[in-house]
Amino acid sequence: MANVTRRSKIHKPKQSGIKLSKKQKALLDDILTPVVTILILLVIWEILSAIGGQSLPGPTKVVREAGKLIFYPFFNNGGTDVGLGLQVWASLQRVAIGYSLAAVVGISLGIVVGLNERVRKGLDPVFNILRTVPPLAWVPIAIAALKQNQPSALFVIFITAIWPILINTAVGVRQIPQDYNNVAQVLRLSKTEYFFKILFPSALPYIFTGLRIAIGLAWLAIIAAEIVMTGVTGIGFFIWNSYQNGYTSEIIVALVYIGLVGWGLDLLMVWVQGKLLPYSKPQ
Amino acid sequence: MTFVTIDNLEKTFPLPNGEEYIALKGIDLTIQKGEFISLIGHSGCGKSTLLNMVAGLDLPTEGLVMLQGEQILRPGPDRMVVFQNYSLLPWLSVRENIALAVNNVMSGLPAAERSAIVEEHIDMVGLRAAADKNPDQLSGGMRQRVAIARALATKPKLLLLDEPFGALDALTRGGLQEQLMRICDENHVTAIMVTHDVDEALLLSDRIVMLTNGPESKIGQIMTVDIPRPRKRMEAINHPHYYSYRSEIIYFLNQQKQIKKIRARKQTVVARHGLEKINLDIGFVPLTACAPIAIAKEKGFFAHHGLEEVNLVRESSWRGVQDGIADRYLDAALMPSGMPIWMTVGGMNDKPIPVVSALTISRNGNAITIDKRFADQGIRTLADLKRFLLSSPDRKHIFGVVHPASSHNLLLRYWLASEGIDPQHDVEILTLPPAQMIAGLKKGTIDGYSIGEPWATRAAVDNIGYEIATDLDIWNGHPGKVLGVREDWALAYPNTHVALVKALLEACQFCADPANQDEVREILAQPEYLAMDHDYIYLSDSQQIACNVTKNPRDISHPLFFADGANRPSRTEHLWLLTQMARWGDVPFPRNWVEILERVAKVGVFSTAARELGLATSTTYNRQEINLFDGIKFTADDPIDYLNHFAIKHDIYMAEIDLSGKN
Numbered sequence: 011m012a013n014v015t016r017r018s019k020i021h022k023p024k025q026s027g028i029k030l031s032k033k034q035k036a037l038l039d040d041i042l043t044p045v046v047t048i049l050i051l052l053v054i055w056e057i058l059s060a061i062g063g064q065s066l067p068g069p070t071k072v073v074r075e076a077g078k079l080i081f082y083p084f085f086n087n088g089g090t091d092v093g094l095g096l097q098v099w100a101s102l103q104r105v106a107i108g109y110s111l112a113a114v115v116g117i118s119l120g121i122v123v124g125l126n127e128r129v130r131k132g133l134d135p136v137f138n139i140l141r142t143v144p145p146l147a148w149v150p151i152a153i154a155a156l157k158q159n160q161p162s163a164l165f166v167i168f169i170t171a172i173w174p175i176l177i178n179t180a181v182g183v184r185q186i187p188q189d190y191n192n193v194a195q196v197l198r199l200s201k202t203e204y205f206f207k208i209l210f211p212s213a214l215p216y217i218f219t220g221l222r223i224a225i226g227l228a229w230l231a232i233i234a235a236e237i238v239m240t241g242v243t244g245i246g247f248f249i250w251n252s253y254q255n256g257y258t259s260e261i262i263v264a265l266v267y268i269g270l271v272g273w274g275l276d277l278l279m280v281w282v283q284g285k286l287l288p289y290s291k292p293q
Numbered sequence: 294m295t296f297v298t299i300d301n302l303e304k305t306f307p308l309p310n311g312e313e314y315i316a317l318k319g320i321d322l323t324i325q326k327g328e329f330i331s332l333i334g335h336s337g338c339g340k341s342t343l344l345n346m347v348a349g350l351d352l353p354t355e356g357l358v359m360l361q362g363e364q365i366l367r368p369g370p371d372r373m374v375v376f377q378n379y380s381l382l383p384w385l386s387v388r389e390n391i392a393l394a395v396n397n398v399m400s401g402l403p404a405a406e407r408s409a410i411v412e413e414h415i416d417m418v419g420l421r422a423a424a425d426k427n428p429d430q431l432s433g434g435m436r437q438r439v440a441i442a443r444a445l446a447t448k449p450k451l452l453l454l455d456e457p458f459g460a461l462d463a464l465t466r467g468g469l470q471e472q473l474m475r476i477c478d479e480n481h482v483t484a485i486m487v488t489h490d491v492d493e494a495l496l497l498s499d500r501i502v503m504l505t506n507g508p509e510s511k512i513g514q515i516m517t518v519d520i521p522r523p524r525k526r527m528e529a530i531n532h533p534h535y536y537s538y539r540s541e542i543i544y545f546l547n548q549q550k551q552i553k554k555i556r557a558r559k560q561t562v563v564a565r566h567g568l569e570k571i572n573l574d575i576g577f578v579p580l581t582a583c584a585p586i587a588i589a590k591e592k593g594f595f596a597h598h599g600l601e602e603v604n605l606v607r608e609s610s611w612r613g614v615q616d617g618i619a620d621r622y623l624d625a626a627l628m629p630s631g632m633p634i635w636m637t638v639g640g641m642n643d644k645p646i647p648v649v650s651a652l653t654i655s656r657n658g659n660a661i662t663i664d665k666r667f668a669d670q671g672i673r674t675l676a677d678l679k680r681f682l683l684s685s686p687d688r689k690h691i692f693g694v695v696h697p698a699s700s701h702n703l704l705l706r707y708w709l710a711s712e713g714i715d716p717q718h719d720v721e722i723l724t725l726p727p728a729q730m731i732a733g734l735k736k737g738t739i740d741g742y743s744i745g746e747p748w749a750t751r752a753a754v755d756n757i758g759y760e761i762a763t764d765l766d767i768w769n770g771h772p773g774k775v776l777g778v779r780e781d782w783a784l785a786y787p788n789t790h791v792a793l794v795k796a797l798l799e800a801c802q803f804c805a806d807p808a809n810q811d812e813v814r815e816i817l818a819q820p821e822y823l824a825m826d827h828d829y830i831y832l833s834d835s836q837q838i839a840c841n842v843t844k845n846p847r848d849i850s851h852p853l854f855f856a857d858g859a860n861r862p863s864r865t866e867h868l869w870l871l872t873q874m875a876r877w878g879d880v881p882f883p884r885n886w887v888e889i890l891e892r893v894a895k896v897g898v899f900s901t902a903a904r905e906l907g908l909a910t911s912t913t914y915n916r917q918e919i920n921l922f923d924g925i926k927f928t929a930d931d932p933i934d935y936l937n938h939f940a941i942k943h944d945i946y947m948a949e950i951d952l953s954g955k956n
Binding site: 192193195198200203211214 | 348349350367368369370372373374376378380382384385393394397398447
């Protein structure tokens, strides 16, 4: 029959799988490549730990021993015996306070330094000495001065995060293009208008660079601070505590948490910068 | 009242080594309300610095800048600046950028009115669609439009533009220039613009201020651009003066570049063979009449007379020769016959510079060429031309000449005036570089020209014009080109002067020999001389070329390089040229003309040279009268009476010319 033959002609052999657009393929590639890479690294790690004896656990052993930490991040048994999600949350709160303080003080001081040549000359060596001091070195000073763990931790975060913010802000203010200053001069802008319409927006890209560097440093500093300060909830103390008790698997899980949160913070800053600064660099 | 006054302004910058760099010195300029002024010059000549001082962004070291009688000490919104890099604030939208200026400068007005001004100016520059975009999202041309709108929105007294279109592509630039011009015309804006673009300056400006190269830049020249407004680009370009303006500016800029080179060159005097100086720079303009100079170099006549290091300097216009002699970077030059006496009596900026001539290099060789469209009107004679000019009084016909002191100019004027055509009013006579004549005739920006060969032949061969008269019809045997040197040079190097005349006289003799004709033509055709096909260059009979415009062309006037008595400098001839320059008001007629002629025409040097070459007959002195075509004879007896006899003439000024050499 004619109908049948026509139908069989139309019926083409099925293409294999689902059709993907070019964009989707690229996205899949972007996700699959790192996933596969990580899997390979995990396998290598497993093999190395099997060969090298039992000093460090392999991935399977980590999951077996610290499964509770991985699968229940928010359990709360009171005291410092809480899930890693809560530990991280406690640390993040400290970072938020210390970092905010650093941002406010750093930007304000940076503007003053950037505008005033004499202040800059006077403080420049001081900044250069202080900014190279590692976070851990501040801890004893902080505790000695502030007596308590909580404010000391905040201080360490503050003092670590402030330098990149301050220095970048100062540079941003000093590098306001002459063109913009000329415009301000020709229009005879008032001081406040100059500040809000020219100075601040012009320095903003530099300030953000400082803020982004600072958030990474603040996160580094909190771990260092908490490791030393006993008896507080926080991811840093958790690691120290696990080490004291010989729970190597727990440390490994905590490290993964720290890395993921640090990465997340950086992405957050990039996102905020993109939202606030549609213009990238001064023209 | 003048609007902007710049008075004896000087600007110095400290150098890292503790010394000072003098960027600008002695700048005086006044600007009227509503004028558009361009500052033009090479990079680093301080034109932007000058603009910044008017803006108040920079302060002069000496002197002052005033706006409506008030000294400018700091920037202000009455002098808005449009910067080269736009200087828009990237964090503000187009509207906000303009509003920032308006809100600050016009804070007295109600908010609604201010916002109306902002919107009006967004529309003025045609950016309605982009009003809410940020500068990053705009093209360069659009950004500059925002900057112009921002500047104009505040209604400044003075608009300052710093190379406003320098960073834009040609097409965008053209559009913006027209837009700016329209806006300035409509709002009667007073503006100062810095630019390095000659066409941009010509299109927009009322006056163009040309700055010399630094250090110590000063105003070299101010040119008034007399092209009617409102202007359109194509109309401006086709304006008859456009190309003479343009070549004037380009000449100025080239001159500035050369001065840099000349300053760097070592000025040494090499003496040898008993001659005071054997290294000479000799200027010429590429014309058939430069043949003896080219031949003297190529055939070794210079070297034969001991001038072993002669360097020929090819200038594109007589103006270059004139400046080269005045500024002493040329030792000697081929000159139009009137130039020595013209420079001596102060034709150049009223500063007498004594120049002498000991040799007439060529006679004849000039022609008056007119546009071929005149042929269709049946114009063959001067009387025809006059009839035609009378019948078209609404249009001024323009003739090109190469220099005010050239015999082309003087013979053309004499010829026109003899028929009752006043060259000062009935036609317009423009000075243009030779090479631009053909282009002008082709484009119709000039109607004719009077010039030496090969340009008449070229118009005929290229079928764009024809000769209505040659110098054979006006004054057969008039001096065409002469050798000119400064008088103080001639006094310092007397033996060199004689040697130079001897070498060139021999070369003249060589050129005049028909046997050498083809060789001379080949040499002239070379790129370092005329750089043109030798089919355009003839020294004698040129039957092979035919004028396509008229069926029976006139005899081509060929330059006469050598004949008995032809090369001796004649006082009578120089005097006649002087009377004609005075007749048209170009120079005053000197009361001490007898002394001046004695000094200009160096008959003694010629006689010595000719005697030593064994050409004694040429030196014989016979005072002759000049016979012109109209039958009026000229003798050197009473030039003032001669001048008074002309019906058509300019007011004639008389003066005692001071030749004490203070200049």
